Amino acid sequence: MNSVRRVNRGPKAAAENRAALLAAAREVFAEHGFDAPMSLIARTAGVGQGSLYRHFSSRDSVILAVFEDNIAVVEELAIRPESTLDDVLDALVEQVTVSTAFIAMVRPIGTDDPRILEVSTRLTELLESKLDSARRDGAFHADVDAGDVVLALAMFAAILIEVDEPTRREVAARAWWMLRRGLRP
Known part of the structure; x- marks a missing residue:
């Protein structure tokens, strides 16, 4: 530190x-x-x-600012016409792997803070915009929606919260590989 x-x-x-x-x-x-x-x-x-x-x-405002920065990085990638859902998911997985703040905000539970919910909604909308072409191309199940992807990311994040720093990347790679298999045909 x-x-x-x-x-x-x-x-x-x-x-x-x-x-x-x-x-x-x-x-x-x-x-x-x-x-x-x-x-x-x-x-x-x-x-x-x-x-x-x-x-x-407040503590929440610090957490929100960290999450906002993380989302901004992913949004910058997502607006590029050539970026795919896989590109966006790789960036999200990286953010979740390195940022505890992102882990907690992927699927905010038990909060009614409109600022947190707004950023979380932006994440869901960003995923939905990329899912359309991924489903059309057969890269993801036709019935997978952004909520399913957020749930998979939240499950992934829940695993990483329990993992110590030295093994986090290894566990992240394995866990995401398994979860991603469930989203694909």
């Missing part, structure tokens, strides 16, 4: 501080889970807690 102390340069450093906080949140959540102290995120980013709370008013 990177805990190099950066010098606070005030409001001029806001964008840099926010980026450092998001990177630190990804790292802290991956290592310690979502219950990790917010102060640990600030320390890891090299900023004070005041800076953390200026950017993110």
Whole structure:
């Protein structure tokens, strides 16, 4: 974990501080889970807690920002005309493998936070847009919908939450291979 102390340069450093906080949140959540102290995120980013709370008013807002960044990466890939559902799924699997925040947000259960639900809906819509051609081409079962893919990703994520970091990639590859087989004819 990177805990190099950066010098606070005030409001001029806001964008840099926010980026450092998001990177630190990804790292802290991956290592310690979502219950990790917010102060640990600030320390890891090299900023004070005041800076953390200026950017993110709550734990949920930090988690949401990390998830939003992850979704943005996948959306950038998905809008490319040449990208396929397999490309999008590979990117999602990578995100789930490396980001605990993404794992928890793939299928948010027990939340009524409209911000979280909106980002989750964007993910489902993104998958549905790519599923049409995959089903037409016979690459996926005709009756598989985006909800099924999200469920498979959530099952995949649930497995990875229990796996320690050194073996996560190996388990991820095997688990996703098995789940993907169920989605294909």
